[in-house]
Amino acid sequence: MSWTLYQSVLWAHIFLAIIWVGGLLFIGWGVFPAVKTLVVREQRQTLAVILKHSHHFFTLAGAGVIVTGTALGTVLGPVQSWEALWHTTYGNLWFAALLIGIMTLFWGTFVGYRQAIKILSTEHLWTTAKNGYSRPxxxxxxxxxxxxxxxxxxxxxxxxxMIML
Structure with a gap:
């Protein structure tokens, strides 16, 4: 294994993780609170544009994290056999991280994003908020x-x- 190849894949893994996690945190903690300062009609339009244009980018970054993490643990790492996967601490932690990474990506892609689009598409929520009743x-x-x-x-x-690995 080439040390340069390992370091390059590790760099890509960390960079994609920063994009995935950092981007989603920025939208949740930066964009949403800022959008709340806009009038209701502008809130809806702004959120729709941001979510529709960023969703695929963050999904690809998350998939890239999973692919590079898989390569780092297997092809370029110590999990070279089923024995290493099931009977070593590293293998167990790596497999747990793989499953949690996949579940986290699927949750964000197929549950969270779809619910956000559903809220943005629910006309009566926005109409009632525009008319002064924003509780729903x-x-x-x-x-x-x-x-x-x-x-x-x-x-x-x-x-x-990752810290435990």
Whole structure:
């Protein structure tokens, strides 16, 4: 194994993880609070544009993290056999990280994003908020934040596993 190849894949892995996690955290903790300062109609338009244009980029970054992590653990790393996967601490932690990474990516892609689009598409939430009654919309956005916290928990678990490796 070439040390340069390993370092290059590790660099790509870390870079893609920064994009995936950092981007999603920025949207959740930066964009959403800033958008709340806009009028209701602009909130909806802004969120729709940002989510639709960033979703595929973050999904690809997450998939890249999983692919590079798989290469780092197997082809370029110590998990060269089923024995190493099931009977070593590294193999167990690596496999747990792989599963949690896949579940986190799928959660964000197929649960969180779809729920966000559903909220953005629910006309009565936005109409009632525009007419001065924003409680249903705020409730839906709060529920979305709770739903998306599962993805954040996945990131925390992944980071913990990476430190243990």
């Amino acid at each position: 919309l705020n409730h839906s956005l709060f529920a979305l934040a709770l739903l998306e916290s599962v993805e954040g928990l996945g990131f925390v678990i992944l980071l913990t596993l």
